[in-house]
Amino acid sequence: MSVLDTDPREQVQVLAEDGSVVEGATVPDLSEEEFVEMYRTMKLARHFDQRAVSLQRQGRMGTYPPLSGQEAAQVGSAMALDDQDWLIPSYREHAASYVHGLTLEGTLRYWMGDERGNKLDDLNIFPVAVPIASQVPHAAGLGMAANYNDTDEVFMCYFGDGATSEGDFHEGLNFGGVFDTPTVFFCNNNQWAISVPREKQTASETIAQKAIAYGMDGVQVDGMDPLAVYKVASAAVERARNGEEDKLRPTLIEAVQYRYGAHTTADDPSVYRQDDEVEEWKAKDPIPRMETFLRDRGTLDDERVADITESVEDEVAAAIETAEGFTRPTTDSMFEHVYADMSERLREQKAYLDRLRSDHGDEELLE
Amino acid sequence: MSDTQNLTLVQAVRDGLKGELERDEDVVVFGEDVGKNGGVFRATQGLYDEFGEERVFDTPLAESGIVGTAIGMAAYGMKPVPEMQFSGFAYPAFDQIVSHAARLRTRSRSRFSVPMTLRMPYGGGIRAPEHHSESKEAFYTHEAGLKVVVPSTPRDTKGLLAASIRDPDPVVFMEPKLIYRAFREEVPDETYTVELGEAKTRREGSDVSVFTWGAMTRPSLEAAENLDGDIDVEVIDLRTLSPMDWDSIVESFKKTGRAVVVHEAPKTGGLGAEIAATIQEEALGYQKAPVTRVTGFDTPFPLYALEDYYMPEAARIEDGIREAVEF
Ligand SMILES: Cc1ncc(C[n+]2csc(CCOP(=O)(O)OP(=O)(O)O)c2C)c(N)n1
Numbered sequence: 036m037s038v039l040d041t042d043p044r045e046q047v048q049v050l051a052e053d054g055s056v057v058e059g060a061t062v063p064d065l066s067e068e069e070f071v072e073m074y075r076t077m078k079l080a081r082h083f084d085q086r087a088v089s090l091q092r093q094g095r096m097g098t099y100p101p102l103s104g105q106e107a108a109q110v111g112s113a114m115a116l117d118d119q120d121w122l123i124p125s126y127r128e129h130a131a132s133y134v135h136g137l138t139l140e141g142t143l144r145y146w147m148g149d150e151r152g153n154k155l156d157d158l159n160i161f162p163v164a165v166p167i168a169s170q171v172p173h174a175a176g177l178g179m180a181a182n183y184n185d186t187d188e189v190f191m192c193y194f195g196d197g198a199t200s201e202g203d204f205h206e207g208l209n210f211g212g213v214f215d216t217p218t219v220f221f222c223n224n225n226q227w228a229i230s231v232p233r234e235k236q237t238a239s240e241t242i243a244q245k246a247i248a249y250g251m252d253g254v255q256v257d258g259m260d261p262l263a264v265y266k267v268a269s270a271a272v273e274r275a276r277n278g279e280e281d282k283l284r285p286t287l288i289e290a291v292q293y294r295y296g297a298h299t300t301a302d303d304p305s306v307y308r309q310d311d312e313v314e315e316w317k318a319k320d321p322i323p324r325m326e327t328f329l330r331d332r333g334t335l336d337d338e339r340v341a342d343i344t345e346s347v348e349d350e351v352a353a354a355i356e357t358a359e360g361f362t363r364p365t366t367d368s369m370f371e372h373v374y375a376d377m378s379e380r381l382r383e384q385k386a387y388l389d390r391l392r393s394d395h396g397d398e399e400l401l402e
Numbered sequence: 403m404s405d406t407q408n409l410t411l412v413q414a415v416r417d418g419l420k421g422e423l424e425r426d427e428d429v430v431v432f433g434e435d436v437g438k439n440g441g442v443f444r445a446t447q448g449l450y451d452e453f454g455e456e457r458v459f460d461t462p463l464a465e466s467g468i469v470g471t472a473i474g475m476a477a478y479g480m481k482p483v484p485e486m487q488f489s490g491f492a493y494p495a496f497d498q499i500v501s502h503a504a505r506l507r508t509r510s511r512s513r514f515s516v517p518m519t520l521r522m523p524y525g526g527g528i529r530a531p532e533h534h535s536e537s538k539e540a541f542y543t544h545e546a547g548l549k550v551v552v553p554s555t556p557r558d559t560k561g562l563l564a565a566s567i568r569d570p571d572p573v574v575f576m577e578p579k580l581i582y583r584a585f586r587e588e589v590p591d592e593t594y595t596v597e598l599g600e601a602k603t604r605r606e607g608s609d610v611s612v613f614t615w616g617a618m619t620r621p622s623l624e625a626a627e628n629l630d631g632d633i634d635v636e637v638i639d640l641r642t643l644s645p646m647d648w649d650s651i652v653e654s655f656k657k658t659g660r661a662v663v664v665h666e667a668p669k670t671g672g673l674g675a676e677i678a679a680t681i682q683e684e685a686l687g688y689q690k691a692p693v694t695r696v697t698g699f700d701t702p703f704p705l706y707a708l709e710d711y712y713m714p715e716a717a718r719i720e721d722g723i724r725e726a727v728e729f
Contacts, residue, residue, distance in 0.1 A: 097529050097530075097531065097706055098529070098530060098531050126531070145705075146531075147707065148529065148705040148706035148707040148708075148709075149705060149707045150704060150705050150707075150708075152705075163532070165531055165532045165533045165534075166490070166491055166493070166494075166533055167463055167491070168463075197462075197463035198463065200462035200463045200464040200467070201463060201464050201465075201466075201494060202464065202466050202467075202494060203494065228434075228463050229434065229435045229439065229442065230435045230437070230438055230439030230460070231434065231435060231460045231461075231462070231463065235460055235462070236462050236463065237462065299531075301442070302442070306438065306439050306440065307438045307439050363707060364707050364708060366708060366711050368708075369699065369701050369704050369708050369711065369712070370699070370701055373700070373701050373702065378700075380670065380700060381699075381700055381701070384669070384699045384700060384701075388699070388711060391717075391718060391721070392711075394721070395717045399717050400710075400711070400715070400717055400718070401710040401711070401715075402715070402716075402717075
């Protein structure tokens, strides 16, 4: 039986909260290096996130959506992809995107308000989607095109629990089912859509069970257990790529998790949620969980952990320095990417802005 | 004389909602994060505590659902005041707004009407992420059956909001978030209305008329002040974009013979074009110069590293005014 055949009202788990392997669970078949890489990437994501929030507080970055608490879901799922596969993110998948090749400075640049942060030329990553759930039909459409072209790419599409209320979620999954697309629909159920709790988003017992309505399998996984996420995501990717008799290729995964911080740096969660709720979820923290697992196997010791911590801090510091060293985008760039060929009207507007800048100087113009 | 409070624009929104919730039991306020959280801009702060979950409530994250159910409630006789968290996220509801809210009266030969006030913060300049800065008032003014209101001061905000909620037809109420907290004004405690469809002359002048609304009203006034002594600028805040106060526009233009339209929205297909065309139709004989438009560019609203270049501000508006006068 595939792990994807688990009842969508039950939760797949591999690592218990204390880092031990749950009885009867099989640990996914990864090398020790890959386990360490999983651990390291989660630590990197956590540190990056903390630094990004602090940059925003210092006015060095714009509004930023934090991911702390969601590392396992992001890293575990993205590690299930091959290079040829595609990642279709919402706005919170900084860690998943990193795993799939996006640099940290690329992510920083976007949240620093520079459009070039969305330039992902050599990566199979779609630009950040801010309008909720709008990326879900895109993922289905990418899959339809892959079917048409007979490739074996897989498309992993991320969205939140709130997104499952939008029509686009329904339409995307429905197309995925009808056209049997190689798509993994991955819901990061972090319990809240800004201030609205999961229970007020849908009356379904689980989000995973919504899959039944689209004719595909749905599976709920402990989203703070990186091994369980990896296992479920790998099975879904495999089925999307190779198909199985009597099964649709797309899968809906609901990864149950929690965001520790605010929805974005513009939000104040103390208005709508209790601190002890956060503390309860911290007991499930994926990073110590994975660390314990690896220490128990003898793969990690104090020294190795210290090395990893240091390398993670260095990598993030270097990315921030690079991101802050980029020159401001030019005003020309505002006009250059609207159409393949700039219209006469836009050319005139671009010249007008140049004229304004030279007549007034940026200081006066931007006061 | 009634008491007043010194309020910001967003506080005036809240005060206006509170007044109407008290006044009329059929008024309900709902949307994403409007309940316990009090709205992401705090426009509904405290209303959930005061009026309870039946009158002020959070919905699932589904704009089409929010507006669609508001239409159903309104047809049943209620006065729903749904919120779109940002105007840039109203598009999933666009079908409901234009296909149904705007047309239910027509389609049912006035058996049903949609007395809904759809609030949405619009506009740029607050360093917000992508899709949080657009000014798409032209979409809604293009749609017959809708009214479109854009206040620019706290006092007007409360009165226009009350008038919108009491209006028997659907109103798209666009709130200039750039000036949500930019300044305060004395606002009466009691409820009152500011009639829809009436522009307001913010500054009298005889050389040139500036027509503007919402967040662009302040930089337009600033430009007028900067030119004072040199050019005598009249500034008219249109306040309601549909129905538009054409009489005030034409009258002012007949006095000055020159017009500058200032809007944050892209130039092409923006309301500036509509105003210029109407002026031509109704006052060609008075025209001393072509109508000048000072607007956003025909590009998607940029991420914030470039947003200050996108938005018209005083210096750019002054240039526009000079251009009209020196023609
Ligand atoms: C169509 C649309 N409506 C509203 C918003 C404003 N908004 C941004 S994030 C958010 C909550 C999203 O919650 P969820 O889908 O659970 O994802 P999470 O942010 O928790 O990861 C809202 C309402 C938006 N971005 N797009």
